[in-house]
Structures are given as C-alpha cells and as structure tokens.
Amino acid sequence: MNLPNKKSTGIDExxxxxxxxxxxxxxxxxxxxxxxxxxxxxxxxxxxxxxVLPIYKGxxxxxxxSNYRPIAILPVFSKIFERLLHVRLYSYxxxxxxxxxxxxxxxxxxxxxxxxxxxxxxxxxxxxxSNFSVGLFCDLSKAFDTISHEHLCTKLKKFGVNDIPLRLIxxxxxxxxxxxxxxxxxxxMLTINRGVPQGSILGPLLFIIYVNDLTNIDRxxxxxxxxxxxxxxxxxxxxxxxxSRVQSFLDSMHIWCRENSLIMNPTKTSIVIFRPKNKCVDTxxxxxxxxxxxxxxxxxxxxxxxxxxxxTWHKHIKELNSKLRKCCGLINRFRHIFPFxxxxxxxxxxxxxxxxxxxxxxxxxxxxHINTLLxxxxxxxxxxxxxxxxxxVSSYFAKSRIIPVTKLLLYNLIKIFKLNKHLYLQQHIEHLxxxxxxxxxxxxxxxxTYTVPQIKKEFSRQRLTYIVPSFLNNHDLSxxxxxxxxxxRN
Numbered sequence: 001m002n003l004p005n006k007k008s009t010g011i012d013e014x015x016x017x018x019x020x021x022x023x024x025x026x027x028x029x030x031x032x033x034x035x036x037x038x039x040x041x042x043x044x045x046x047x048x049x050x051x052v053l054p055i056y057k058g059x060x061x062x063x064x065x066s067n068y069r070p071i072a073i074l075p076v077f078s079k080i081f082e083r084l085l086h087v088r089l090y091s092y093x094x095x096x097x098x099x100x101x102x103x104x105x106x107x108x109x110x111x112x113x114x115x116x117x118x119x120x121x122x123x124x125x126x127x128x129x130s131n132f133s134v135g136l137f138c139d140l141s142k143a144f145d146t147i148s149h150e151h152l153c154t155k156l157k158k159f160g161v162n163d164i165p166l167r168l169i170x171x172x173x174x175x176x177x178x179x180x181x182x183x184x185x186x187x188x189m190l191t192i193n194r195g196v197p198q199g200s201i202l203g204p205l206l207f208i209i210y211v212n213d214l215t216n217i218d219r220x221x222x223x224x225x226x227x228x229x230x231x232x233x234x235x236x237x238x239x240x241x242x243x244s245r246v247q248s249f250l251d252s253m254h255i256w257c258r259e260n261s262l263i264m265n266p267t268k269t270s271i272v273i274f275r276p277k278n279k280c281v282d283t284x285x286x287x288x289x290x291x292x293x294x295x296x297x298x299x300x301x302x303x304x305x306x307x308x309x310x311x312t313w314h315k316h317i318k319e320l321n322s323k324l325r326k327c328c329g330l331i332n333r334f335r336h337i338f339p340f341x342x343x344x345x346x347x348x349x350x351x352x353x354x355x356x357x358x359x360x361x362x363x364x365x366x367x368x369h370i371n372t373l374l375x376x377x378x379x380x381x382x383x384x385x386x387x388x389x390x391x392x393v394s395s396y397f398a399k400s401r402i403i404p405v406t407k408l409l410l411y412n413l414i415k416i417f418k419l420n421k422h423l424y425l426q427q428h429i430e431h432l433x434x435x436x437x438x439x440x441x442x443x444x445x446x447x448x449t450y451t452v453p454q455i456k457k458e459f460s461r462q463r464l465t466y467i468v469p470s471f472l473n474n475h476d477l478s479x480x481x482x483x484x485x486x487x488x489r490n
Contacts, residue, residue: 003079010075011049011179011186019076030077034084041167047078049189050178050197072178072198082201085168089161090205098159099208100215105227106204109424112303113358115226117464119233119302120361121432122222123274123311124463126235128456132275134242134285135307136232136249137300139268140257143228144207145195148261149173152196152210159209172202194261210260217252221245226303239273243285246271250289266292272300276457277310305358311459313365317373320354320362324376327351328383335383343384344400351380355405356412363409364462373405398489407488413471414488418481433468449473 001020009015019026037043050072060067093099099107104115119135126133153170161169176192196203196210204227214230215223222233232249236242257264266289273281273296287294299308299315306316327350331343338346355373363370381393384400397404403411416426436451450469455461475484 003076003083008073009051010073010078011051012046012075014076016076030080034081037081037168038164041164041171043081043168043172044077045175047075047081048172048176050074050176050192050199051186052178052180054180054182070180070198074197074199079201085172086202086205089165089169089202092161093159093209096160098212100212100223100225102215102223103208103212103225105225105229106208109428111425112226113360114425114428115224116303116305116307116358116361117428117432119224119231119307120311120462121464122233124460127274127276127311128460128463130276130279131235131237132239132242132273132279134234134239134246135272135274135300136234136246136294137270137272137302138230138232138253139265140228140230141263141265141268143211143262144198144203146261146263147195147207147210149194151260152206155210155213169206211262214256217256218245218249221249229302231302239281239285243287246285247287250287250294254290264289266290266294269294270297270300271295272297272307272309274307274309274311276459303358305361311462312369313362314369316362317365317369321372321376323354324351324373325379327354328376328379331380332383335386340384347380347384347402351377356408359408359412363405364467367406370406377402377405398486401489403485403488409467410471410475411485411488413468414475414477414481414484417472417477418484429464429468433464435469435472 001023003016003020005017005020007015007017033044053071053073054065054068055071056062057067057069094108104110104112104118123133123135149170152173153166156166156169173196176197177189178192179189180187196206208225208227211225211228211230214225222235224231224233234242234245234249236245253264256262269289271285271287271294273285275281285296299306301307306313306319308315331338331346331350335343355377378393381387381396381400381402382389382391385393385396387393396402413429416429438449438451450472452469452473453465455466460466477484
C-alpha cells in the first residue's frame with residue numbers, strides 16, 4: 001500500500017492503483033508465493049522482465065540514440081518482492097555496521113545536505129589550519145550497468161550473506177531480460193548479463209554494497225560518497241606532497257576499477273584545490289588517470305551545490321538567484337489572475353523548495369551574497385500582494401508567515417533542535433559541531449551553556465563548531481516552537 005500511485009505499467013500492463021484496489025484478495029496468495037521464494041531461493045522469472053522506454057533528454061539531435069535516457073519499468077509484483085528483500089538485507093548491513101560511514105546514498109537518515117555538510121566542515125577545518133585540500137571528484141561511467149554479478153555475489157558472501165539468501169539474490173540477478181517499447185510496440189527480448197536492475201528497489205542497495213570496499217584503497221584520505229558520486233579529499237601543507245598522494249591513489253583506483261569491472265571517466269573527473277584566499281598555489285598540479293590528465297577547476301557542482309576553491313558560495317548563490325528570478329518572472333505574468341492562496345502555494349513549491357535546499361551549507365556566506373537572495377524574495381512578496389516596485393515589504397513577512405532568507409539558517413536550526421522528527425539530523429549536527437558544555441566555578445552575569453571556540457580566521461564563522469554553540473547559547477529552546485519561529489518573522 002506504500003507503493004506510489006503511478007500510471008506506468010510493466011510488461012504485464014498492470015499498474016499500482018489496480019493492485020491496491022484488490023489488495024485484500026491478493027494478500028494471501030502473495031504471502032504464499034513470497035514465502036516460497038524465501039524458502040527455496042528462487043525469484044520468479046516472469047518478474048525479471050523490464051520494459052524500457054527511451055525518453056528524449058531535450059537537447060541534441062533527436063536521431064542520436066545517446067540523447068535518449070532509458071527508463072526501465074519493472075512489474076509491480078516485482079517491487080513487492082524487492083521491498084521485502086530490501087528490508088531484511090538493509091537491516092542486516094546496518095545492524096552489523098557493515099556499510100562505511102562515508103556512504104550517504106540510499107541510506108536512512110542520510111541526506112544530500114548531510115553529505116555536503118561533511119565536506120564543508122572538513123574543508124573549513126583544513127583551511128583553518130592553513131592547509132591545502134585537494135578534492136578529487138570522480139565520475140563513474142554507467143556504474144549501475146557495469147556491475148559484475150559474480151563479483152557482487154562474492155562480496156555478499158564475504159559480508160556473511162550465505163546459503164538461501166545468497167542463492168535468492170543470485171537468482172534475482174541472473175536470467176533477467178528487457179525489451180524496448182516505443183509507442184506501444186515492443187522489441188524482442190534480450191538477456192541482461194551485467195548491472196543491477198534500473199528502477200528497482202533492491203538495485204541501489206546492491207550497488208552501495210558493491211562499492212563499499214572503495215575506502216580500502218587509502219585509509220588516510222577523506223571519502224564522501226553518494227551512490228556512484230565519489231569524492232576524495234587530500235590535505236597537507238605542500239601541494240608537491242599532495243600531488244604524489246593523489247597520483248598514487250589514482251593508480252590504485254585504476255586497478256580497483258579494473259578488478260571490479262567499473263569504468264572511471266577521466267574527462268568528466270575534476271580536481272579543485274581548496275585554500276584560504278591569502279594562500280597562493282605554488283605549483284602546477286599535474287596528475288593523470290590511465291595516461292589522461294585530470295583537469296583542475298576553480299569550482300565544481302556536487303549534489304546540486306557549487307563548491308568553489310575559497311568556499312565563498314558565490315557561484316552557488318549566483319546560480320540559485322538566477323533560478324529564483326526566473327520563477328518570479330513566471331509567476332509575475334499571472335499575478336493578477338492567480339488568487340493569493342495559489343501564489344503562496346507556488347512560493348513553497350517553486351521558490352522556497354529551491355531556496356531551502358542545502359540551506360545549512362550555503363547560508364553561512366557573506367551578507368552581500370545573502371542580500372541578493374533577499375531582494376529576490378522580496379520581489380516574490382510584491383508579486384503575491386500585487387504591490388509596486390518601490391513598496392516596502394518588510395511587514396509582509398510576518399503577515400504571510402514567511403521566513404526571510406537572512407533568518408532561514410536560524411529557522412532550520414530551530415526545527416532541528418526543537419522538533420522530534422529531526423532527531424537523526426540533530427545527532428549528526430551535534431557530532432559535526434563537537435559541542436562542549438561550559439563549566440564555570442563562580443557566578444557570572446551571562447552564563448552560557450556551551451563553549452564557543454575562538455575564531456582564528458574570519459571564514460571559520462561558517463563552521464558548525466561556531467554556529468551551533470552560539471545558536472544554543474542565544475536562543476531559549478524552552479520556548480514553544482511557534483514562539484521561536486514567530487520571533488524570526490518579526
């Protein structure tokens with residue numbers, strides 16, 4: 001019943017909505033069939049057939065096959081089997097701490113924002129110590145489609161998945177077939193010999209298990225992984241010493257990719273040298289992968305966030321502001337047609353969703369950068385209330401119950417530390433913040449609970465180790481959530 005209500009159908013032409021309507025009739029036969037699969041280790045062959053729809057990407061020559069994205073649709077009953085198998089396999093790996101901590105993709109309580117936050121805190125810490133940090137942003141070509149079934153089963157066996165469970169997963173991967181459907185016409189069937197099923201529930205979990213041992217290449221570096229997006233960070237005083245470490249790592253990774261039937265694309269892989277503004281690059285960093293030189297860039301995009309070499313967030317805010325202004329222009333065309341409720345709904349759906357994405361990461365930028373977003377936010381408020389360009393809108397934030405972007409960071413921290421549904425995020429933030437309780441032997445006028453570290457350099461104010469203790473000391477969390485949020489709107 002938790003499956004999404006999609007109209008798309010697999011090769012059997014059965015959609016999710018139809019299954020839900022007769023779920024009470026199918027329940028007992030399904031229980032019997034699923035139990036038989038778990039007892040015997042045999043996955044039904046009819047549920048291994050995928051219908052592939054080629055979707056045009058929207059750019060490039062429509063007659064070029066590479067400009068189409070293949071979307072595989074599996075039978076609905078296959079997803080029911082996979083959900084039950086996923087629950088058991090995932091809980092086994094999580095309960096036994098078998099997945100490395102650097103992997104954030106397809107795991108509960110680990111978001112894209114947390115992945116970028118870990119990168120930000122690591123880089124700021126190294127910059128505070130006046131170190132260079134070289135970020136290697138790897139691109140694995142068609143990673144989900146090149147996995148070797150034999151290697152995957154070998155790795156599962158090493159993790160303790162044996163006997164019937166291993167036989168069931170092996171049977172789930174083998175003898176899979178697919179056909180291409182265009183305008184209702186299907187091609188012939190072809191057997192899939194490699195990769196995990198696209199569009200499946202179990203496939204992403206099998207992939208992160210497959211690449212789980214990537215961190216064994218070099219334990220001295222920092223890894224941040226989100227599914228097939230793999231980032232490695234090297235730090236040190238001198239770029240000369242870092243260059244030899246990066247080259248050694250790339251040579252080892254080339255061997256690892258070859259052994260695991262994966263392909264890293266060096267033309268799409270990039271390097272960014274993170275450093276403080278006053279620290280100059282004293283050498284030309286030159287590293288190669290399979291005799292192809294890795295290009296050096298001043299900024300790169302990871303999980304929708306632009307990371308620049310000085311962590312100023314200038315590029316990210318510029319791109320975000322451009323997207324928000326386009327949204328304002330679109331709504332402005334119909335400002336006198338849409339009612340207020342519709343415009344407010346569009347604000348949260350189109351404007352705020354982009355503004356709030358990874359806000360814990362980029363909202364620590366300078367006031368000049370944040371004010372550009374505030375001006376665009378005010379523009380949307382004028383559209384909502386049909387105001388003129390020169391009309392002030394400061395009082396309309398409280399009236400419309402909208403948080404100004406300048407206080408959005410505090411608003412998110414209040415949600416994290418006040419609402420129980422964000423408890424998992426609170427634990428991660430507290431871990432990154434390294435909170436230390438302040439012990440005072442004598443009475444003082446203003447007693448703070450947590451110790452705020454001294455700032456060595458101005459960019460250190462971006463670190464959670466400074467932001468979170470300051471927030472907890474200056475805000476009374478014993479107040480109600482509504483009162484705390486209302487104080488931000490005024």
